Amino acid sequence: xxxxxxxxxxxxxxxxxxxxxxxxxxxxxxxxxxxxxxxxxxxxxxxxxxxxxxxxxxxxxxxxxxxxxxxxxxxxxxxxxxxxxxxxxxxxxxxxxxxxxxxxxxxxxxxxxxxxxxxxx
Amino acid sequence: xxxxxxxxxxxxxxxxxxxxxxxxxxxxxxxxxxxxxxxxxxxxxxxxxxxxxxxxxxxxxxxxxxxxxxxxxxxxxxxxxxxxxxxxxxxxxxxxxxxxxxxxxxxxxxxxxxxxxxx
Numbered sequence: 001x002x003x004x005x006x007x008x009x010x011x012x013x014x015x016x017x018x019x020x021x022x023x024x025x026x027x028x029x030x031x032x033x034x035x036x037x038x039x040x041x042x043x044x045x046x047x048x049x050x051x052x053x054x055x056x057x058x059x060x061x062x063x064x065x066x067x068x069x070x071x072x073x074x075x076x077x078x079x080x081x082x083x084x085x086x087x088x089x090x091x092x093x094x095x096x097x098x099x100x101x102x103x104x105x106x107x108x109x110x111x112x113x114x115x116x117x118x119x120x121x
Numbered sequence: 122x123x124x125x126x127x128x129x130x131x132x133x134x135x136x137x138x139x140x141x142x143x144x145x146x147x148x149x150x151x152x153x154x155x156x157x158x159x160x161x162x163x164x165x166x167x168x169x170x171x172x173x174x175x176x177x178x179x180x181x182x183x184x185x186x187x188x189x190x191x192x193x194x195x196x197x198x199x200x201x202x203x204x205x206x207x208x209x210x211x212x213x214x215x216x217x218x219x220x221x222x223x224x225x226x227x228x229x230x231x232x233x234x235x236x237x238x239x240x
Contacts, residue, residue, distance in 0.1 A: 007226075027226070119235070
């Protein structure tokens with residue numbers, strides 16, 4: 001499968017409470033293994049997925065946030081976080097577990113427009 | 122057009138499986154090809170042959186099976202998501218198959234459009 005497409009995974013939900021974020025990350029890793037051009041967008045409550053200092057012991061759920069730090073090993077280095085979503089939640093780039101590019105909603109929209117495949121979770 | 126469909130929600134609980142099905146039927150009627158439907162998250166529950174809705178309700182699972190049979194639609198259930206939720210080959214309805222997430226990526230690569238149904 002030599003064709004390379006631009007895949008964007010849009011993460012919109014908090015990391016816990018529903019399984020969307022965890023299962024989204026599983027598709028990201030597989031798609032990267034297919035040597036596709038992968039980028040990740042974090043918007044709305046999705047920005048919480050990258051929040052530093054997650055502690056999940058109390059809800060007896062696995063803390064999967066260290067996986068985001070492993071994305072580099074899969075050559076997934078394009079992580080975009082929407083500024084308005086950070087601002088609305090009192091977060092900043094410094095709160096993120098990995099290096100990210102902060103974009104405005106308009107910039108994020110323009111980037112989505114350039115993708116071949118957008119999967120939203 | 123060659124279309125891929127992703128269903129992320131379970132049957133009956135949520136509209137998205139119904140909408141995905143109706144979309145698939147409408148697309149086929151217009152002459153498009155629905156190459157694959159990939160069931161992910163709670164969407165894997167669309168494939169259980171143990172599903173028994175009341176008689177006066179639509180049978181979502183059988184409806185997918187019929188679509189697969191009549192139009193050669195490839196119905197793929199994500200193995201990791203399925204095992205988490207108790208879906209295995211032994212309770213898989215006709216026309217569905219269990220496979221890996223790579224099948225979702227492949228649909229993204231091979232189809233002209235990949236359409237997601239879910240929250």
